[in-house]
Amino acid sequence: MVTNMNTNQRFAISVHALTLLAANADPLTSEAIASSVGTNPVVIRRTMASLRELDIVESKSGTNGGWSLAREPKKIGLCEVYRSLGEVNVLTVHGHPNKLCSIGGNISGVLQSVFDDAQSELEKALAGYTVADILKDVLKKANGSA
Amino acid sequence: MVTNMNTNQRFAISVHALTLLAANADPLTSEAIASSVGTNPVVIRRTMASLRELDIVESKSGTNGGWSLAREPKKIGLCEVYRSLGEVNVLTVHGHPNKLCSIGGNISGVLQSVFDDAQSELEKALAGYTVADILKDVLKKANGSA
DNA sequence: TAATTTGTAACTATAATGGTTACAAATATG
C-alpha cells in the first residue's frame, strides 16, 4: 500500500521555482515558471508570495517584471523554504482522546513532543541543502544524460 | 498560517492504541480502544489490522477476544509502527514538471533523493522511541497531575 | 444456540489541495 500522508506539492514547487530562478540571470514571469513546473501561473504566484514574505524572492509588476532571488542561491537553505509553507506538522496528534482515561488524558502532550523531535530532525536534514546544491545536482544530471 | 500537510491521525492512533495495550495485561476490544482514542471501533480495527501485518499485535475473535501486543512494549519501536501505515512520503515531488526544460526535466530525481534523506532522518528519530518509552512518559504525566 | 467480537465492504461528510477564472493594481514602453 502507498499512503500519501501528504499530497502537498507546494514544497517541491517552491524548490523547483527557486532552482529555476537560480539558473537564470533575469527575472522570470509566473507564466514562465509555471511552464517549467507544469502548473498554473496563479499557483506559482501563491507559492512565490510565501517565499517573498521570508525575503527569499522579490517580485516586480509590469512589463519586464517577474520574480527574482533576493539572495544568492547558496544562502537559501531548504529548511527555510520549507518554513515558508507555514507551520507544517508532518505528524499530527489525533483529535479527541478520552480525557477520563489515564492514557487518553495524557498522551497528546507526549506524542506532540515526540513528533516535534522527529520533525526537527527532518528540518535539520533539509537545512543541509541549499538551492545552489539542488541546481548543481540538476545540472549534473542534465549534462550527464544529454 | 497553519498548513496541515497531513491530516492523517493514523500514526497517533496507532501509538495511542499500543500504549493502551501496553498498560493492560488482558486483551482489549476495539470498542474499549476506540473509547480511549475517541473514535469508532471500525477505525481501530483498520488501524490494528495494519499493525498485525507487522506482527506487532494479535487479535482474537469472539467472547473475551480483542487485541493484544505480540511483543514486549520495549521491543516495539515507533519507526516500525510508522511503517505499518504503508509507504508514507512526508514530502512529495510535484506531478508534471516540463520534460523539455533542463531544470524541469531533471529536478524530480534530485528532489526525491533529498526528500528520502530527510524522511530517513525523521524515521531515525522515531526509531529512538519505543512503546515502553511512551507509556512511561504518559504515566509520569498522569501521576504528576493527579 | 446465543452472545461476543473481529473482518471487511460500502457509503457519507468533511476538508485540503490544486487548478482555474476574473479582474484590480502596478509598471514599463512608445
Next chain:
DNA sequence: CATATTTGTAACCATTATAGTTACAAATTA
C-alpha cells in the same frame, strides 16, 4: 497618456484523502 505586461488576490470548482458510520459475515466462547 495609452497600451501592453505582469503581479495580487478573491472566488469558485473538481478531485482526493480521511475519518466516521452502517451493515453484516465469520469466528469464537460459553
